[in-house]
């Protein structure tokens with residue numbers, strides 16, 4: 001074990017100021033009024049431990065006491081336990097090679113792999129319908145409560161610097177057998193700073209242990225961290241300061257993995273979600289700030305010169321496929337690790353598949369739908385009544401429900417979405433339905449696609465060769481070369497499953513364009529229901 005300094009207690013005094021880019025602090029409820037029908041009570045859990053306590057009380061957390069191998073077994077259990085939004089969060093307390101005397105011996109995962117727990121994080125009843133979570137998501141990413149700088153905090157209890165840094169002292173899982181290595185960064189908030197404005201960004205980016213003090217990461221130029229890389233390079237720097245906060249309140253992962261507008265710091269948004277400022281401490285070796293009650297903080301410099309890159313990948317990715325080829329990637333040179341005593345390593349198993357939805361899939365189903373709805377609003381598309389991205393596909397497909405008032409409205413929806421920067425790695429397939437179709441009901445959407453889509457009447461539209469995700473297995477390997485093209489390549493698809501307003505109104509149908517459905521008239525339904533008991537149909541099935 002390396003050199004350790006002991007410090008204790010978070011200093012409450014405001015000792016510094018920090019540029020986070022937030023607007024004037026807003027009270028959370030102010031912007032909710034137009035969208036939300038459910039009231040929320042923001043909760044400040046304090047840290048990862050406070051969040052775990054809340055999960056325990058709600059019966060949402062399982063403690064795994066039996067020994068589990070960090071090498072493949074832990075990840076396999078996490079993936080199997082996930083379920084379709086129904087599995088528990090997991091705390092692994094007994095990990096092979098990491099006894100209670102190790103620097104770290106616990107791993108927490110799955111905190112946000114269920115809509116119930118996302119609702120709890122947002123200060124809502126656990127059984128709040130995901131539709132309400134999407135509506136809240138529309139406002140919550142634009143709200144701000146500025147963070148507070150404090151002198152110190154629990155994350156400074158242990159400080160390890162220089163040659164004493166050894167990432168192998170942490171029980172970093174080899175999450176999947178096919179991964180290129182042990183991934184320490186799966187749900188940590190990666191903090192960087194714009195060199196011109198000083199505004200920090202916090203994003204989730206994957207990172208693999210390549211040596212005791214080296215972490216190559218997957219960094220795309222189009223992401224905000226990529227903007228920072230470009231800016232630091234253009235200013236003539238060979239390295240960029242970076243810090244990763246691992247293990248804090250759930251809003252860290254939720255907001256870090258969501259499309260927060262550029263120039264707005266994620267710490268401000270986390271403050272709004274929890275209804276109180278985030279207490280931040282300054283890093284030891286870089287000029288960046290991290291939550292004072294983080295479990296673990298990794299500080300260092302990201303190499304910007306290709307000759308410092310190290311091999312990274314592949315990784316079991318959010319698509320549910322292995323992706324991101326093994327290749328040289330920008331690498332963090334770790335200068336310092338600070339951590340709480342007995343820190344808990346927060347990680348996540350990536351990749352949603354049928355029957356097993358990831359934390360990313362669950363959060364994306366809400367945030368990517370909310371972001372799409374806001375894009376449509378800003379573009380002036382009228383009549384949008386609901387938006388949803390089922391968690392199994394992490395927002396690659398988006399469902400939009402509209403109340404049509406003119407011809408071509410579904411195409412306006414698709415064009416608006418595809419023209420937005422939010423569509424870079426999302427919204428490949430857009431399906432638009434009328435407001436009688438519940439987009440949370442797969443059977444309803446399928447029925448609309450079956451009977452309202454006519455491929456010969458322009459209901460199927462392909463927008464070829466647009467920007468898109470570099471991790472998509474359906475894209476040819478050549479076109480996934482982000483280094484060569486700057487982005488992936490997507491042929492996008494609109495499925496217009498609305499009733500076609502280009503058809504002439506039919507006088508035989510009283511001016512309607514489609515015939516009536518077979519569902520009985522309300523009076524006939526009421527009459528039949530009134531006899532339900534007499535007919536013996538209200539008895540439970542044997």
Ligand SMILES: Cc1cc2nc3c(=O)[nH]c(=O)nc-3n(C[C@H](O)[C@H](O)[C@H](O)COP(=O)(O)O)c2cc1C
Pocket residue numbers: 186187201202203204205206207218219220222223224225256257258259260348350359360
């Ligand atoms: C678990 C998880 C892992 C992710 N891994 C990566 C990654 O390796 N690289 C990347 O560019 N984005 C990754 N993302 C997506 C980004 O976090 C997301 O696009 C976020 O909006 C980026 O922050 P930014 O908007 O500040 O750029 C991941 C998201 C999650 C939730």
